[in-house]
Amino acid sequence: MDRKVTLAHGDGGELAHKLIQQIFVSAFGNQSESRFDATFLSLSSGKIAVTTDSFVVNPLFFPGGDIGKIAVSGTINDLSVAGAVPYCLTVGFIIEEGFPLADLRKVVKSLAVEAEKAGVQVVAGDTKVVEKGGADGLYINTTGIGLQREESTIDPSRIASGDAVLISGPIGDHGIAILAARGELGLMTDLESDCAPLNHMIDAVILGGVDVKMMRDPTRGGVATTLVELAEDFDAIIELEEEKLPIRDQVRGASDLLGFDPLYLANEGKVLFIVSESDRQKTLELLHQFPEGRDAAVIGRVTGKGVGQLLLETPLGSKRRLHRLSGMMLPRIC
Amino acid sequence: MDRKVTLAHGDGGELAHKLIQQIFVSAFGNQSESRFDATFLSLSSGKIAVTTDSFVVNPLFFPGGDIGKIAVSGTINDLSVAGAVPYCLTVGFIIEEGFPLADLRKVVKSLAVEAEKAGVQVVAGDTKVVEKGGADGLYINTTGIGLQREESTIDPSRIASGDAVLISGPIGDHGIAILAARGELGLMTDLESDCAPLNHMIDAVILGGVDVKMMRDPTRGGVATTLVELAEDFDAIIELEEEKLPIRDQVRGASDLLGFDPLYLANEGKVLFIVSESDRQKTLELLHQFPEGRDAAVIGRVTGKGVGQLLLETPLGSKRRLHRLSGMMLPRIC
Amino acid sequence: MCVGVPAKVIEKNEFTALVDVLGTKMEVGILFVPDVEIGEYVIVHAGQGMSIIDQTFAQASIEEWEKMARADII
Amino acid sequence: MCVGVPAKVIEKNEFTALVDVLGTKMEVGILFVPDVEIGEYVIVHAGQGMSIIDQTFAQASIEEWEKMARADII
Amino acid sequence: MRTLFEPKDSAVARELAQKVIKLADRCKEKTGVTPAFMEVCGSHTMALARSGIKLILQDHVRLLSGPGCPVCVTDQKQIDAMIEVAEAQNRIVCTFGDMMRVPGSKRSLLSAKTEGRDVRIVYSPLDAVRIAQENPDREVVFLGVGFETTVPVLAAALQLAELKQVENFSMWATTKLVQPVLRTLLSVKKVKIHGFLLPGHVSIVLGEQAYQFLADEFHMPGVITGFETVEMLSGIYKLLQMVLNDQPAILNNYKSVVRPDGNPIAQKIMNEFFTPCDETWRGMGMIPQSGLDIRDQYSHLNAKKKFNVTVGEPKKTLCRCGDMICGLATPDECILFGKACTPIHPVGPCMVSDEGSCSAYYAYMRKEG
């Protein structure tokens, strides 16, 4: 087999056939989609959850993961925070002509490993090859199907004053790890992306009997944007305490250098919980049992209902309002 | 709103929020995925079919359709030929920085119109923006979920000697229409791509009581590659008659000029049927009632079982074997 | 050696002509067939008209083949 | 006006130094602070060390603020 | 950085804030007006807002933003010209992230990039010289703005290009000086304030003496201040004390970083490559000798001389940036604020730079959605 992906690998002919057989089928097991145009599944019930995301991360390989791992984590986490039990994934690859086959194999392997860890099957796949310059190496779409839980308590209408807001660990790791991995701005750090599927940890919290009213994964736009959207979507007033935000030193240092605010940095392995006040301790204890939840913290609370807004209490004690990320974060010198 | 898509439209912040509200939610209706990370569906049964495809067509707009139409057709057709009833779609956009918002609106509109025609809902979506030069304008992934039919007769193990092979219309229209639309090789034609969702027509054939044993949509790689794969997957010997292949004059003319073989040209609105011998006429009659099936024809038959192969009987009466597309089709002068 | 396709001239300019091959059109050079007239056929190779087709001979050929096919070979 | 961040010098070359800001490292210029020594802190602006931090004054400031905070204002 | 300039306990900051409030109220009792101070530096504007100081002090001390955001004070015509520079094919334009969204008359650098121009963000101007070395076939232009902190770094980039003979590198510099603008604010604009929070990082280069004229000529106190919460609070505290005692002076509250005579090496290289020139300030007009331009002997490095860029008169907008940077208005007094003018669609540069008073107000003081 060639060492690079060529346009012919995406032309539906003999090379495409070989690529699918040698890379995808061997990693994901027999995919009946390739024989039937679609894969048939018998789910225990017709109550399902569906989500889709494309992944365009640059660089493709970074400390703590790669695009394959993130493509699984992102979709597993979306299903999980929606309160569903992830069941299966579809995977669509868009590959730039000239992409090294060895790298493709690595990505597919990592995708398969993470799916296996998360306990979900890859049930359908697709590969397209675009001309050199038509993509930045590799893009992946994953679409996830999950099963609705009987025991789910998720219901944002139940969000009430006093509810606790928790995060499963330190914020901004992914954003800074990726920026450093790009090497453009000269940042050097041993920070790793937090990207990871969180379904088992979320399972433990829900099956542990915590009264979870809402979950979200603070990916693009960070904790601030995610909580602003949540507050607005469900008419809640949420207050965070700046001093309680778990932030790693390296993230603080890099943010200081570039003039970034960690509240707006992307995370790929974190979940925000809104739980009833009485369950905050129990939630923390359950989270702390998982490596991904070791540094989980209560970072704020719901202080009222009404026109949704997110407030931040600074160490000085004054409260300022947080808004969505406005435009991109750009490194600044002034 | 800006006239071009910017990186900030994909950053998860305020602009991304507006883009989703103004373009996607308005086209597809309220998408609860944006509030819950996943969309919840209650299907009538847990027996489902799943398929995924990415669409990277160039140019994005071409006679007979655009990337939005094709993204719906492709996935609807994959579900339909698998014998399932298309139920819903997810849509993932990867957009190049600088892409005109007006074009995005057109694509989204066309996607919504086709989904509506096909009677499926768009239940989840995602938008990523990549840097200028990181994509060729716009790529779309669609993933489809369909419901298994009670009444389906699809079962390739039932393929037997004597079964008829039909195609729902002339071959190669899409391949040549796209090539001409690119304008690179100087081809001019009024040919339109055949891209269309075929679920209603396929419904009619199945509900009309035809004993359909297998269907496939001959997309990339064309009729030849598709039937070779089918023959090999299900151990059938299939013979086509060259003179019976429906091919439009313009497709013949363009193929002559460039040295292409229409049997390997892509189709985006055709379906191949294998039906029992006694149903060939009934199938034709049912297909002829649809505009997309007006030129449907019987093009061959199954002549035996064993090591799968595809044969072509030439007008001379000799039979030669057809193989998968080998490498890309390149225009040739010698 | 050389793919060549018969194409009908439907428009003629100074150095080029628009030709039609079964409904597909293309602009080709007529440097080598400057006298071609609209309605005539040319053999196109690599974007150039190479030869004007003599329809009388074309018709004669068809008749010859039909005769050949019917011929008795003892 | 000018984002400036205190950074600890952990390696020193002729024209540049490797600095550490809470664990994140960066190569910065030391054209304006040629005498900086490993272990000292500099204020970094736009990729250059602009000033060596005098830790005695830094400590004195903290003490002054604490006194200020405790001061009685009548 | 918290470990160096912050007390371990944030209780100190909270108590200090209370002391500042008490002192401010006594000041008002005594003088009959709310004490008003101008933070000259845009980084102060942002840090004051982000830390919550502006909010917590708002009924006790008026904190006015000054002309200290280099993006905000850059003349619209210069911005149009810089964007024009980026329009040429086969050119690489490098700049600070801060410049990307600044609206020109027709577009911004970001929209030029969106259209396909090669506009790159660098953290250090010296990186732009390296980019020029790596792309010998293309002209690389660095768009440089800044006050005295940044100008030495711009000079360092010019020095590197000169040393390595990087012929495809040049710089479009639009720089500003603090002293002339402070003098203009006081003598021409007649700004009504009681003291200045002086810029910590500009002072690294200039030293303490640069501001002595404020106390001597204008009877105006000033405190050179760092950017941590306690640093800023203590600076305000000292200003209030001087107002109360009517003993204006220039105090250095950032001694660990700012030397009495500044940084002589930085001053030297700045003077080697730059020479004073008249500059037009946004909303303030031309102020004589208030900027620095590349010296004639380095004209080959001066993009203004290397390329022929002509731009028309900028279109007028309702933007009140000029008033903002003179401390004559607060952002909520501009009718465009938060409506036609937001960080995503900024009308004026004060909304673009994170340091801009309107941007800081939008991010940290705004109450509405």
Next chain:
Amino acid sequence: MRTLFEPKDSAVARELAQKVIKLADRCKEKTGVTPAFMEVCGSHTMALARSGIKLILQDHVRLLSGPGCPVCVTDQKQIDAMIEVAEAQNRIVCTFGDMMRVPGSKRSLLSAKTEGRDVRIVYSPLDAVRIAQENPDREVVFLGVGFETTVPVLAAALQLAELKQVENFSMWATTKLVQPVLRTLLSVKKVKIHGFLLPGHVSIVLGEQAYQFLADEFHMPGVITGFETVEMLSGIYKLLQMVLNDQPAILNNYKSVVRPDGNPIAQKIMNEFFTPCDETWRGMGMIPQSGLDIRDQYSHLNAKKKFNVTVGEPKKTLCRCGDMICGLATPDECILFGKACTPIHPVGPCMVSDEGSCSAYYAYMRKEG
């Protein structure tokens, strides 16, 4: 095109095929050997295979592929040089689709493109001149191969570049002539055949007379033939008749297209820009005066002179292309065929070009998967 050269009814073709078989069998009866004809032209190779003629006649007439695929006969060293030309940065290389997959010693043009080189497929060589006009900053090289049909078109491209003074355009031409190679096949290679199916489209340029030496000097019949099923069958029919009657002659079975004296305009422009030269043929070695090179007065358009390209000796493979094009072997006799050598991973050029005997055999004659 079916409507012009085909009878309405494909029954004619089927009956004609039966007549050919009968005639061939009579021929064998008479001579004791299966009649063997060489189709010189690669387009015939492909059309004979694709139409099913090769299959239906296989036990009655041996149809051998000749040296008429320009890609297949191009010397490995030329191919390496052409790929080398494409390696330079900032260069645009244009060529026919046929050339893209031809394997050089290390890579193909297609893999150069995959690596990021700018290699473009054009349908007409004149398009490459236009591409050069649109990209004045870049060198545009057209890689041209071909026999006498294609050479006039290459000359037309050179003429256009000369006329429009397109200084960044040049051509790497490796062209071949039919007459010298036919002579070599018969006199040096001693090919055992009974007649030639002569190339319809080369004959457009050359005319009928070009082949007279076959009958006169070698007692070898030849029929100029088109590419439709009936045209080819009737050509074989006529060859068989001449063999049976032992009356070798050169017949024109493609009179509607091929004139006795060919196309004088095409001959003229070809001679204006090209001059005969010695050429190395793959697997056959050097044949004196068997190719055409760009005339010295147009050296500025000659990429071989414009660029300094050196390539080492090509690596040896087991490829038997040389034997294929001499009619000395059929593809299934090569041990690499269908195993190490497939259209996706071709070892030799005969597997690349659709006209190549191995490629046509792979696509249309192969029985296995």
